[in-house]
Amino acid sequence: MSKIPGDLRYTESHEWVKKDGEFFTLGITDYAQNALGDIVFIELPEVGTKLEKGKPCGVVESIKSVSDIYAPISGEVTDVNSELVNMPELCNSDPYGAWFVKVKVTTQDDYNALIPADQYEKHCEHAE
Amino acid sequence: MEQTKRTQLYEEHLHLKAQMAPFAGYEMPIQYSSVKEEVLSVRHGVGVFDVSHMGEFFIEGPEAQEFADYLIPNDLLSLDIHKAVYSPLCRENGTVVDDLIMYKLATNKVLVCMNASNVEKDWNHMRQYQKQFNVKFTNRTESYSLLAVQGPQAVPLLENLGIIKNSDNMAYYSAIETTFGRDELIIARTGYTGEDGVEIFCSHQFVGKLWKMLLEHKAVPCGLASRDVLRMEACYPLYGHEIHDNVTPLDSGLKWTVKLQKNRFVGKEALAQYKPKWQLLKLSIDKMIPRQDYPIENSKGEVIGHVTSGTMSPILNRGIAMAHVAQDQYVKDQQIFINIRNRKCEAQLHKGPFVVGGHK
Numbered sequence A: 001m002s003k004i005p006g007d008l009r010y011t012e013s014h015e016w017v018k019k020d021g022e023f024f025t026l027g028i029t030d031y032a033q034n035a036l037g038d039i040v041f042i043e044l045p046e047v048g049t050k051l052e053k054g055k056p057c058g059v060v061e062s063i064k065s066v067s068d069i070y071a072p073i074s075g076e077v078t079d080v081n082s083e084l085v086n087m088p089e090l091c092n093s094d095p096y097g098a099w100f101v102k103v104k105v106t107t108q109d110d111y112n113a114l115i116p117a118d119q120y121e122k123h124c125e126h127a128e
Numbered sequence B: 001m002e003q004t005k006r007t008q009l010y011e012e013h014l015h016l017k018a019q020m021a022p023f024a025g026y027e028m029p030i031q032y033s034s035v036k037e038e039v040l041s042v043r044h045g046v047g048v049f050d051v052s053h054m055g056e057f058f059i060e061g062p063e064a065q066e067f068a069d070y071l072i073p074n075d076l077l078s079l080d081i082h083k084a085v086y087s088p089l090c091r092e093n094g095t096v097v098d099d100l101i102m103y104k105l106a107t108n109k110v111l112v113c114m115n116a117s118n119v120e121k122d123w124n125h126m127r128q129y130q131k132q133f134n135v136k137f138t139n140r141t142e143s144y145s146l147l148a149v150q151g152p153q154a155v156p157l158l159e160n161l162g163i164i165k166n167s168d169n170m171a172y173y174s175a176i177e178t179t180f181g182r183d184e185l186i187i188a189r190t191g192y193t194g195e196d197g198v199e200i201f202c203s204h205q206f207v208g209k210l211w212k213m214l215l216e217h218k219a220v221p222c223g224l225a226s227r228d229v230l231r232m233e234a235c236y237p238l239y240g241h242e243i244h245d246n247v248t249p250l251d252s253g254l255k256w257t258v259k260l261q262k263n264r265f266v267g268k269e270a271l272a273q274y275k276p277k278w279q280l281l282k283l284s285i286d287k288m289i290p291r292q293d294y295p296i297e298n299s300k301g302e303v304i305g306h307v308t309s310g311t312m313s314p315i316l317n318r319g320i321a322m323a324h325v326a327q328d329q330y331v332k333d334q335q336i337f338i339n340i341r342n343r344k345c346e347a348q349l350h351k352g353p354f355v356v357g358g359h360k
Helices: A030-036 A082-086 A109-113 A117-127 B010-015 B035-044 B064-071 B116-130 B154-160 B204-216 B224-233 B268-273
Strands: A015-020 A023-028 A039-043 A056-062 A066-070 A075-080 A101-104 B019-023 B026-031 B047-050 B055-060 B084-090 B096-106 B109-114 B136-139 B145-150 B175-180 B183-188 B197-202 B220-222 B278-285 B295-297 B303-313 B318-326 B336-340 B343-350
Touching (some): A023 A030, A039 A082, B026 B224, B035 B047, B035 B220, B035 B224, B047 B204, B047 B224, B055 B064, B055 B116, B064 B096, B064 B116, B084 B116, B096 B175, B109 B197, B116 B136, B145 B204, B183 B204, B197 B204, B224 B303, B224 B318, B278 B303, B278 B336, B318 B336
Antiparallel strands (some): A015 A023, A023 A101, A056 A066, B019 B026, B047 B145, B055 B109, B084 B096, B096 B109, B145 B197, B175 B183, B183 B197, B278 B318, B278 B343, B295 B303, B295 B336, B303 B318
């Protein structure tokens, strides 16, 4: 059973988004890290990159596979977790602490449209 | 759609919470704990793989050796009894049908073990030549379970358990028919990891008992994902990657398996004249991870080939790849780049395998 914090919002492609004041951070869920296995490489967008909701914005590689990360919300990248790029295994050990990027948005509509924890839990159960 | 088959150990895999996925028509364990941990357990201790999906054919009769030897470019005839040989299986035109291991169990009995995905294809190919020989040829894939027990501690463990009675009689690439209690086993000192170890062909009734004995003695269950990493580190080719229906063994670093001095074998005439189109390179890069089909480029940015297999090596902590480069576009030791998502990563060329295991 994977961990699903109640205060985050989720996508069906297993990204999480956290509201942090006027900014948003995002990462991949416990379910995602577990399915991927040992994560050994992460590629993140640079500061200033304009994310477009639903478009690939990064890459996560485990030993066995490559996965695109899809932007859960549109907005501008204001900060990148460089510690994570150097230690991609943090994604496995602490998926909700291992944020990828911080994003500034113009509207909260994208965030409001994301799935709440209880619905995401059902989505994961269905996927299993 | 044909229904996905299960090995005898299916319930054991579920019980261990393995990630399962369909592979060659079987529902197979991909990983149990972590690919990295599984790889390291095979390099440093002992791991056990359920590879019961693989195919087993038996060639028996007065001309068993002649038939077996005729099918493959490598040399089975001059092997001693109880020895094994790795070989590609080729068509008349030299292209690769599959690769396999042949075990000379007796003067009149040869076991052939092949990739699960190619069982039917190999069977149909081989059957074409059967009538020229006085042999009984049977497909017993459904009758055998197969465990690969691999790693430096594999043989000591099996000796402790009394399954291998005397490892002195079991040189690398040898095979014996033996018993454990009332159960009949074929134990072969072969594998696909680069480490010492054995492959044990046994009945479906016995395999559960064997699996449990091994796990109780700290053998680590390993899935197909770690098996793939281990074989890439050892630079073993895989059908569908380094070898396939459109290349010959001479395109893929397997010249050593093509014994043109043999009187005859299927594909000999074609291979004797064949000018290789490809050269197989072993490459590693820092940080990034090469994957199958990524382009190989020269310093001018021209595409001269493609990655055939790639992964991250937990031992080297580098991205590793085998790659086909066009023979007419590659100059020995030239600078090589792997194009990864439009980034050019300079690759280091390796002469030998990335990891030299302890098989003997």
